[in-house]
Amino acid sequence: MRGRGKGPLIPLLGRRARLRWVHLILGGALFMPYWLVGTVVMGLVAEDGGSLFGASLSAQFGAYAVGLPLAAVTALFPLTRPMSVAAVRALCGIADDPLAGDRLADGPARGRSAKARTAGWFTLHLGVGALISGATLALPPFAVTVMALPFSPSLQESAGAAHWGLHRPWLQWAGLPAGLLMLLALTAAAAASGALLARQAPRLLGPGPADRLAAAERRAAELAVRNRLARELHDSVGHALSAVTLQASAARRVLDTDVEFVREALAAIEETTRRTVGELDSVLGLLRDGEDDGELPAPRLDALDALARGAGRHVELTVTGPLDRVPDAVSREAYRIVQEGLTNAARHAGGARVTARIALDDDELEITMENPLPDRAPVTRPGGGRGLRGVGERARLLGGTSEAGPLDAVWRLTVRLPLGPARAGGGR
Structure with missing residues (x-):
């Protein structure tokens, strides 16, 4: 035509x-x-x-x-x-x-x-x-x-x-x-x-040059917001899927021999998915609205007990010091760090015992997580490897440090977060 x-x-x-x-x-x-x-x-x-x-x-x-x-x-x-x-x-x-x-x-x-x-x-x-x-x-x-x-x-x-x-x-x-x-x-x-x-x-x-600089700053700010939201989704949803998979796998193995454990596993799966759906809805709400008020709706350290229960019986959690003294920004990031540590352990430790120690002193919060090294190297997932990088980013944003690696037949993750005015990163 x-x-x-x-x-x-x-x-x-x-x-x-x-x-x-x-x-x-x-x-x-x-x-x-x-x-x-x-x-x-x-x-x-x-x-x-x-x-x-x-x-x-x-x-x-x-x-x-x-x-x-x-x-x-x-x-x-x-x-x-x-x-x-x-x-x-x-x-x-x-x-x-x-x-x-x-x-x-x-x-x-x-x-x-x-x-x-x-x-x-x-x-x-x-x-x-x-x-x-x-x-x-x-x-x-x-x-x-x-x-x-x-x-x-x-x-x-x-x-x-x-x-x-x-x-x-x-x-x-x-x-x-x-x-x-x-x-x-x-x-x-x-x-x-x-x-x-x-x-x-x-x-x-x-x-002109000033307009291009202002536009670049706006794009950088928008990219930072998207990265923050992506990190929240990765940590929240990734941990939930790993915990649910681990609990379901363990329940399936003892389905005929340990009915009480199966009940506990199903309850943990229910609690984990309910909590994650709430977090996911909050983050997606921010994405839909296109706004960022500087504070993401993340849980705090007072929810660690529920996090440990959802991860299974093999997690041993020890807390030293009053967690209510931890500032909100540090508390939110510390929760995500522990969550990511448990996710990595669930993927690589093969159901072995995981110990998590949260120690609070006058001016610093220390997080230490250990699990036995697996007998063979874990399979690398396509696109994986962002967990420890996210832990490092969270620690640096708060002016802290993070170290991860094998030590005496265990894999150890150590994170130190300052509580005082020395925090860097502007709370973002």
């Missing part, structure tokens, strides 16, 4: 051209106050001091020349660029594509260069718009009058027509094509001016 071809008048009268024409007329309307100030200035320096509305064409352009610098000065105000960018996006038909470089800046202009480019755009828009607006107001009535000469005896007999020799019939009929050419020339001038502004808009209203 043949595609529809564009007509010859589409570039001149198509939707994009019409919108750009409106954009130019908007620039002319914005220029009117500056032109009026120019008329006052020219009236003061004119010899007769008369009104410029009926003055010569040179005096009109003098007022135009006075108004342009005034427009450039007022363009230094902060709201100029956001308003100009909004008008360009709505009316100029520019593809706002960052990959193509045709990207318009957001927010007020930052820095001397951006302000100068904004002033240049504002002056260009208002200056060209004033010329096109004036022609749009004056030329169509004149063209229609010229085209109406052959059909209007009153126009033919007017003094102006006689002065220009328009009483001759052939000149009167020549007004028809002349008027059409005037309207076509006006349309072509408006289309060309609109295309000129559209080409210059990305250059003059595009982002």
Whole structure:
């Protein structure tokens, strides 16, 4: 099937051209106050001091020349660029594509260069718009009058027509094509001016170094939020799946011999999945809302007993010191660290006993987790290996340290988190 071809008048009268024409007329309307100030200035320096509305064409352009610098000065105000960018996006038909470089800046202009480019755009828009607006107001009535000469005896007999020799019939009929050419020339001038502004808009209203830096900082902040949420999902859901798998596997092996253990395993699976579904719903709620208030809905150290029960009978938890003295930020991260340690042990220890010790002194919280080394190296999962990296990230965010590795036939994870003002990472 043949595609529809564009007509010859589409570039001149198509939707994009019409919108750009409106954009130019908007620039002319914005220029009117500056032109009026120019008329006052020219009236003061004119010899007769008369009104410029009926003055010569040179005096009109003098007022135009006075108004342009005034427009450039007022363009230094902060709201100029956001308003100009909004008008360009709505009316100029520019593809706002960052990959193509045709990207318009957001927010007020930052820095001397951006302000100068904004002033240049504002002056260009208002200056060209004033010329096109004036022609749009004056030329169509004149063209229609010229085209109406052959059909209007009153126009033919007017003094102006006689002065220009328009009483001759052939000149009167020549007004028809002349008027059409005037309207076509006006349309072509408006289309060309609109295309000129559209080409210059990305250059003059595009982002400068300060805008790119601010955008990079916003992207980095958004990426940090996504990384935090991904880490929460990894730790929460990963631990739940590992704990449920371990409990189900152990219950299956003793299903016919130890009914009480099976009940305990099923209860632990129920508690683990209920808690994880709540955490998952909270994190997904943050993702849906696109907001981050600096505090994720993570459990704290007071939920360690339930965490240990969900991991199974092979987990031995020892707590030394009052955990209610631990600040909330440290408590949340410490819970996730213990959770990740139990997840790694469940994956690699093969059901062997895991010991977790939480020791609190005056200014530091120490987490130590040990499990026997497996007889053979664990199978590496595709995309795995993020657990210990996440533990290290959490410790560093709080100004602490983490160490993990084999020691005397056991695998040991040791994390130290400061409790005082020396915490680094800004709580994030």
